[in-house]
Amino acid sequence: MGVDAHNCDADFRCTSHSPFRSKARSPLRNCQEGKQTSVMGQEYKENGARRTTLSLAAFVVICFFLPWVQLSCVGLKDSVSGFDLAREGDEFLWLVPLFMVAVLALGLVRVIWEKMPAVFALAGTVGGGACAYLMYHERAITNNPSRLVATQWTLFFWLGFLASLGVVTSAFIFYLKRSRAP
Helix, strand or coil: CCHHHHHHCCCCCCCCCCCCCCCCCCCHHHHHHHHHHHHHHHHHHHHHHHHHHHHHHHHHCCCCCCEEEEEEECEEEEEEEEEHHHHHCCCCHHHHHHHHHHHHHHHHCHHHHHHCCCHHHHHHHEEEHHHHHHHHHEEEHCCCCCCEEEEEHHHHHHHHHHHHHHHHHHHHHHHHHHCCCC
């Protein structure tokens, strides 16, 4: 059997021009929907890394406002968030939410991630890496053993730190998938 322009393969005949088309699903219609589903599935896989990047960036922003450090001294306990640390002296910590909001903005503008995936991937990679560095640096300068006040880093700090590393990884994966796609 010859392959027609309307057929998916040689086993199906084109019934779209027949005056006696049935209302039931034809193999041709199923085949065309299968092609459309596979295209949508491919698009979903390519956008999976973008969605992961956006989710992790939003999570880092949320963690910035949650308690990072628990301070304790002779029965008194207090906790300090990334926002509090930035407000009380370490101005570079303001870059953490700024970078993550930039990643969110670039990832939500369809024109940017479709036409210029390198811009979104670069913003995610650089922004996530800078956030991870800034968070680790804050931990290093605050964890001075000669202090009288004991500091303990909370789960929210570590989750935010790991999420910023996840932003780096998922943005890089997004770029690899988009650069190979035709």
